[in-house]
Amino acid sequence: MNFLSKLPNVGTTIFTIMSKLAQENHAVNLSQGFPDFDPSPKLMDLVTIAMKSGHNQYATMSGVKELREEIAKKSEEIYGSIYHPESEVTVTTGGSEAIFSIISAFIHSGDEVILFEPAFDLYRPVIELFGGKVKAVQLKAPEFTIDWNEVKNLISPKTKMILLNNPNNPATYLLKPSDFQSLIKIVQDTEILVLSDEVYEHMVFDEEKFISVSQFPELKNRSFVVASFGKLFHITGWKVGYFLAPEELTREVRKVHQYNTFSVSTPFQFAIAEFLKNKSEYLHLPEFFQQKRDFLIEGLKSTPFEIIPPKGTYYLLADYSQISDLNDLEFSKYLTEKYKVATIPLSAFYEIPPQQKLLRICFAKKEETLEKAIELLNKI
Helix, strand or coil, X not given: CCCCCCCCCCCXXXXXXXXXXXXXXXXXXXXXXXCCCCCCHHHHHHHHXXXXXXXXXXXXXXXCHHHHHHHHHHHHHHHCCCCCCCCCEEEECXXXXXXXXXXXXXXXXXXXXXXXXXXXXXXXXXXXXXXXXXXXEECCCCCCCCCHHHHHHHCCCCEEEEEEECCCCCCCCCCCHHHHHHHHHHXXXXXXXXXXXXXXXXXXXXXXXXXXXXXXXXXXXXXXXXXXXXXXXXXXXXXXXXXXXXXXXXXHHHHHHHHHCCCCCHHHHHHHHHHCCCCHHHHCHHHHHHHHHHHHHHHHCCCCXXXXXXXXXXXXXXXXXXXXXXXXXXXXHHHHHHHCEECEEHHHHCCCCCCXXXXXXXXXXXXXXXXXXXXXXXXX
């Protein structure tokens, strides 16, 4: 059949490629970003209770009332950001569906979206699917500092949205107060929207403080905040996330959401709503993941890798310049096949990769998984 692809440059994702290679080579999989440990037994029990209580049919399109109320309460208590649970909180099929629905609701053909690379690989294809044009600001290791003058110079009458990811996957940096002040100066007196992907909000280290875009009144009224219970509670397979936005923006996105997935798994929503009431279930995450981060960094000190310690997320970047001249895709495949550890090449997160030799390594794993990976990598 003859047809014109809407995404001619999109193939199989790097996560699928590397996970498949890991499986074929019986390698330790530190590539795809998901935990290999179970969520809290309490949370799983709450799902069973919800099912036995009859919560097995379609949920309300915007999300069950109890969960939306707990999300709004969380936002107000932690960030001082008030969102009305009825009109400004929407439960989605993971953070990815929230991002897809937001972009599809607002990006028209020819609209420009500014994002920062390395960028999560979902962003660009969705923007292009709806006829948008990506304008990328390229950030480089080790600091991945944003040059806001470069951002300012990219602004045009066609700029519709600026897309942030904080803490950033895969670069693992955190935005500072000065970054937000620079952003405010750029978008004030414009109609530019801000989409802030904050799914790793509770995974920050070394007593660093995460700052949400919702904490700035000058940004909150034009911003979408996207979050994920998959990341928060180690339940990526449940695909439950949400977004927060002012009512007029939320109304437009819900028009898409209702025809995209309509509603999210009902018993999962009731279980998460109850589980959210205990803040200790997620406020301990910085210490929990920092222990894993530090364990992996310490174990890799005797290898030729140079580590860039992450400020946030559950990934770290490893420079292999002292090991090989291969490009990062070929080296990650070589590492998987010869040393039985799968990682992700950083070049996959750029349209035009800079000359860097960096791999992304996921440390959201059991200690024995990390121990095995350390043992294998120390053979290099």
